Amino acid sequence: MAKITVPDIKARKHDGMPITMLTAYDYPLALLIDQGGIDIVLVGDSLGMVVLGYPDTVSVTMDEMIHHTKAVSRVVKNALVIGDMPFGSYNVSIKKAVSNANRMLKEGRADCIKLEGGKNMAPVVEAVVNAGIPVQGHIGLTPQTASALGGFKVQGKSADAARALFEDAKALETAGCFSIVLEAIPSPIAKVITESISIPTIGIGAGVQCDGQVLVIHDLIGLFDRFTPKFVKQYVKISDIIAKAIEEYKTEVTERKFPDEKHSFSMGSEELEKMKAALGKP
Numbered sequence: 001m002a003k004i005t006v007p008d009i010k011a012r013k014h015d016g017m018p019i020t021m022l023t024a025y026d027y028p029l030a031l032l033i034d035q036g037g038i039d040i041v042l043v044g045d046s047l048g049m050v051v052l053g054y055p056d057t058v059s060v061t062m063d064e065m066i067h068h069t070k071a072v073s074r075v076v077k078n079a080l081v082i083g084d085m086p087f088g089s090y091n092v093s094i095k096k097a098v099s100n101a102n103r104m105l106k107e108g109r110a111d112c113i114k115l116e117g118g119k120n121m122a123p124v125v126e127a128v129v130n131a132g133i134p135v136q137g138h139i140g141l142t143p144q145t146a147s148a149l150g151g152f153k154v155q156g157k158s159a160d161a162a163r164a165l166f167e168d169a170k171a172l173e174t175a176g177c178f179s180i181v182l183e184a185i186p187s188p189i190a191k192v193i194t195e196s197i198s199i200p201t202i203g204i205g206a207g208v209q210c211d212g213q214v215l216v217i218h219d220l221i222g223l224f225d226r227f228t229p230k231f232v233k234q235y236v237k238i239s240d241i242i243a244k245a246i247e248e249y250k251t252e253v254t255e256r257k258f259p260d261e262k263h264s265f266s267m268g269s270e271e272l273e274k275m276k277a278a279l280g281k282p
Helices: 006-015 027-035 062-075 094-106 119-130 143-149 159-175 187-196 238-254 269-279
Strands: 019-023 040-043 080-084 112-114 135-140 179-183 201-204 212-215
Touching (some): 006 080, 027 062, 040 062, 040 212, 062 080, 094 112, 094 119, 119 135, 119 159, 135 159, 159 179, 159 187, 187 201
Parallel strands (some): 040 080, 080 112, 112 135, 135 179, 179 201
């Protein structure tokens, strides 16, 4: 399978095949996702909450993002790898945004970057794209600025708010984004946006009419227990499987059932007797 590129993703807008996208933050999960044929692997700043234990995504640093992006990019051979730009890495100045986007590609080995914001971030997007770095946009519920949006809740429910989202999407398209994540917005609004722009939309809590879908892998496999958004479908609860394995391990160790002979190394009886004799042991 050939490496998926930005032009490949853009072409999906017209070929009728929905785009699949999942987050990954480390080597083992990235390997499984890539082997599963997922189109895009996003090293999301959600790692702050699901991997690093922060209370939000705002706390994530650029160095942490690069560290995890390097781990993912080492193993992904087929999917497009997107490095998420953390809060403070692009919204301070255009110069800093371009510099940090370069770091994400040079040090993190990502194929492109993602950043949050609509019309207000269009100049930043344009500058990064002009620097030769592909950009994925992100509008609707933008976790980095969730407090300003009134928390983690659906966006665009009023006519005015929906119109603003539409304008955000058009501005990002004009600025040069190759795709846009639509998060937690009413399905009808996502449909209108998807049909009105020339670049793919990737939905998360935005309905089935988007050009693709994305989920946080820890939500999908049931490995994050602080909360589960309404738009998440949990395909397996792997935390229960892991907890059961840990419980069984503890029981077998305390009862001296593990390791058994099958999981231990033996030694020839003659060599064993020589050793005992040398040590003066019966």
